[in-house]
């Protein structure tokens with residue numbers, strides 16, 4: 001039973017010179033509740049456009065998107081989005097940043113603080129509650145953004161290249177943490193990336209997109225369970241299949257990004 005249904009969605013943009021650009025072309029996709037989906041493809045293939053349409057930030061030119069049977073027309077408080085630049089308020093403490101989304105729920109202050117402290121613990125930042133974002137590393141700031149997203153108990157978390165600004169080791173650590181946390185919390189995740197290894201580490205299914213016009217080329221199930229070992233033959237087998245989908249030549253494979 002599909003939870004998110006994308007039916008025949010197209011999106012055109014009119015460029016400055018008046019020409020029409022087809023960012024998404026007849027896209028169909030069904031996603032089950034609790035799935036971790038990675039949208040993977042080269043720059044300009046429409047990953048962010050599709051994510052923005054799913055999250056209700058922008059409309060499709062044609063086609064429909066439904067979530068739990070309801071047509072998506074605008075952003076909903078049931079879903080949260082995490083961006084690459086963390087989106088933290090610099091003048092607030094870490095704790096107060098995590099409380100931000102809860103303030104709209106009109107909870108008593110002590111209840112709000114209890115929930116925020118719980119999710120800071122989930123992401124391992126309980127000792128930094130009184131720090132300000134500028135005192136934290138990029139990886140820690142992104143963990144605050146993840147705690148803030150989880151605190152409102154969303155049904156879906158949309159993530160648009162959330163680790164792109166982080167160094168490779170921090171990114172790998174956060175990939176493992178996000179995978180474990182989101183699966184434990186049973187969230188539906190739509191995650192945009194152009195990093196092949198990141199998609200293989202995280203996804204239940206990888207939606208492989210190609211540009212000009214933006215289309216879904218294929219959907220690859222990732223049949224790896226539990227903690228994903230980046231050195232295992234199974235991991236390398238799936239990674240190989242993704243490379244084949246993009247028709248990358250053997251000599252291209254040393255570069256992890258597409």
Ligand SMILES: Nc1ncnc2c1ncn2[C@@H]1O[C@H](COP(=O)(O)OP(=O)(O)OP(=O)(O)O)[C@@H](O)[C@H]1O
Pocket residue numbers: 013014015021023041042043044045046047048049050194214
């Ligand atoms: N508001 C807009 N006006 C005109 N063109 C747009 C607009 N938004 C996106 N596009 C174009 O649509 C195409 C798809 O953009 P999108 O940001 O969805 O790609 P992407 O796959 O997420 O790329 P990246 O990995 O570089 O972020 C791009 O060629 C982009 O220039």
